[in-house]
Amino acid sequence: MSPKRIGILIPSTNTSVEADFQRLLFDAVTVHSERLYIPDGTMTEASLDLMNADLQEKAALLATAKIDVIAYACTSGSFYRGTAWDEQVRDTIEQRTGVPCVTTSTAVSKAFQALDVHTISVMTPYPDWTNQKLAQYYAAQGLSVKGVHGDARAAADGHRAINDQDPAQIEQFAHEHFDRDAQALFCSCTAWRSLECVQALETSLNVPVVTSNQATIWAALHTIDSLDKAKPVGRLFSVLPAQ
Secondary structure (H helix, E strand, C coil): CCCEEEEEEEECCCCCHHHHHHHHECCCEEEEEEEECCCCCCCCHHHHHHHHCCHHHHHHHHHCCCCCEEEECCCHHHCCCCCCHHHHHHHHHHHHHCCCEEEHHHHHHHHHHHCCCCEEEEEECCCHHHHHHHHHHHHHCCCEEEEEEECHHHHHHCHHHHHCCCHHHHHHHHHHHCCCCCCEEEECCCCCHHHHHHHHHHHHHCCCEEEHHHHHHHHHHHHCCCHHHECCCCHHHHCCCCC
């Protein structure tokens, strides 16, 4: 029997998504990627627009690999244009390819629903404008966002540098800024190596920790009925998405 195949669409500068998928997946599921061009540097709406201009063409190329699900793996790229933009991204990909699609922003929302979490504290490597868009998006999804804390140094250093930040620095940043009245921690950005911090942060903070890549992998695996084909990371992997 052929393995199930997950296709991922990722920003061209991102080197963390594929590594995280490979870190968790067993041989029964394989991952195949296509890159969406984005210039290095500080994130702007114009750079995200440029990245998404390639969406239909790149999705169609990815679909030729006969994959079972497409994961659009860019958190900001799926929320920066408002509450319905992630649905538009999903619909665009599904209509172009005929392949089911999950987006990171939606996957994170479903993760918190499945965990019965209503209040979150958020850590990011984003500039301020992106943090504001994030707060608006998740508030519209029914979550109480206690705080969005952006690592200004990471944001200023550009996309490539975010991928190379040591997970220990992410863990320290989360400890320093976590809003203690939140039910859970969300580490946003598929380029951030926050998945590697999940177990340590859940132990020290005693709350569920959700990261962009973790939620995307979880949602994609559920779509192809393969949650048991991956190494579970964090409390999220003990629950199923709400129907």
